[in-house]
Amino acid sequence: xxxxxxxxxxxxxxxxxxxxxxxxxxxxxxxxxxxxxxxxxxxxxxxxxxxxxxxxxxxxxxxxxxxxxxxxxxxxxxxxxxxxxxxxxxxxxxxxxxxxxxxxxxxxxxxxxxxxxxxxxxxxxxxxxxxxxxxxxxxxxxxxxxxxxxxxxxxxxxxxxxxxxxxxxxxxxxxxxxxxxxxxxxxxxxxxxxxxxxxxxxxxxxxxxxxxxxxxxxxxxx
Numbered sequence: 001x002x003x004x005x006x007x008x009x010x011x012x013x014x015x016x017x018x019x020x021x022x023x024x025x026x027x028x029x030x031x032x033x034x035x036x037x038x039x040x041x042x043x044x045x046x047x048x049x050x051x052x053x054x055x056x057x058x059x060x061x062x063x064x065x066x067x068x069x070x071x072x073x074x075x076x077x078x079x080x081x082x083x084x085x086x087x088x089x090x091x092x093x094x095x096x097x098x099x100x101x102x103x104x105x106x107x108x109x110x111x112x113x114x115x116x117x118x119x120x121x122x123x124x125x126x127x128x129x130x131x132x133x134x135x136x137x138x139x140x141x142x143x144x145x146x147x148x149x150x151x152x153x154x155x156x157x158x159x160x161x162x163x164x165x166x167x168x169x170x171x172x173x174x175x176x177x178x179x180x181x182x183x184x185x186x187x188x189x190x191x192x193x194x195x196x197x198x199x200x201x202x203x204x205x206x207x208x209x210x211x212x213x214x215x216x217x218x219x220x221x222x
Contacts, residue, residue, distance in 0.1 A: 033107035036128065040114055055204045062201035069194040073187055078117045080139045085118055085129060141171045145178075153178050 026034065052060065075082045089109045092098050099105055108118075108129050115121050118129035125134040135143045141150065150171070154161045163169055163180035170186045172179055184191055 027104065029104045030107060033104055033111055033128065036120060036122075037107065037111055037114070039122065055206070058204045059201045062197045062204075066194045066197040066201070069190050069197070073190050073194075075116055076187075077139050079119070079134065080143055081132075082117050082139075086112060137171075139170075142173050142178075145171070145173075150178075 049057070075086075079085075086109070089105060089112065092102070092105050093109060111120075111128060112118060115128075117134070118127050118132075119125040119134040120128050127133065135141070136147070137143075137145065150164070154164055160178075160180065164171060164178075166180065166182075168183045169180040170183065172181055172186075
C-alpha cells in the first residue's frame with residue numbers, strides 16, 4: 001500500500017510540473033534574428049579524400065588555412081569595430097548565466113558570421129547589433145571622413161590622386177593629414193602569413209598555375 005501511495009504521489013507531482021511548463025514565447029529580438037538566419041541554408045562542402053594524393057592533401061590544407069586568414073582580413077575591412085564586436089559576443093556566450101538570460105547572443109553571433117559584421121546585407125545594411133550605421137567607406141577610410149573631404153584633399157593635393165584612388169590602399173589620418181597606406185603594409189602580418197602558406201602550397205603542387213599565384217594587392221609571391 002505504501003508503494004502504491006508513493007507511486008501515486010510521484011505521478012501526481014510529475015503531472016502537475018508538466019502542466020505548469022508552458023512553452024516560452026521567443027522575444028521580439030529572438031524571433032527577428034531567427035527569421036533573418038532562416039533565409040540562409042547551411043551547406044556542408046564534402047569531397048572524396050581518397051581521390052587526392054598525399055601531396056594534394058597538403059596543398060588543400062594550406063590553401064584552407066590561407067583562406068581563413070583572408071576571411072579575417074575581410075572582416076577587418078568591412079567595419080572597424082568588427083573584431084571587437086565578435087570578441088565581446090564570444091566572451092558573453094562563454095558565460096552560461098549571461099547566455100541563459102540573453103539567448104539572442106548566440107543568434108547574433110550566427111548572423112554576424114553570415115553577414116561578416118553587424119549589418120544586414122539583405123536589408124540595406126541595417127544594423128542588427130547596436131544602432132550604429134555602417135560607414136559608407138567601410139573600413140577603407142576614416143569613419144568620420146565625408147566624401148567632400150576626400151574630394152577636397154585630392155583637389156588640393158593632386159599628387160596623391162593615384163594612391164588615394166587605388167583599389168589597394170587604406171586611407172588613414174596621420175598628424176592631422178590624410179595618408180594612403182598600401183594593403184601590403186597595412187595588413188603586412190596577415191598577408192605575410194597567407195603568402196607563406198600559399199608558397200608552401202605551391203611547393204607541394206604539381207599545378208603550374210598555383211606556382212605562379214600572387215596577391216594583387218602587392219604581388220607578395222614572386
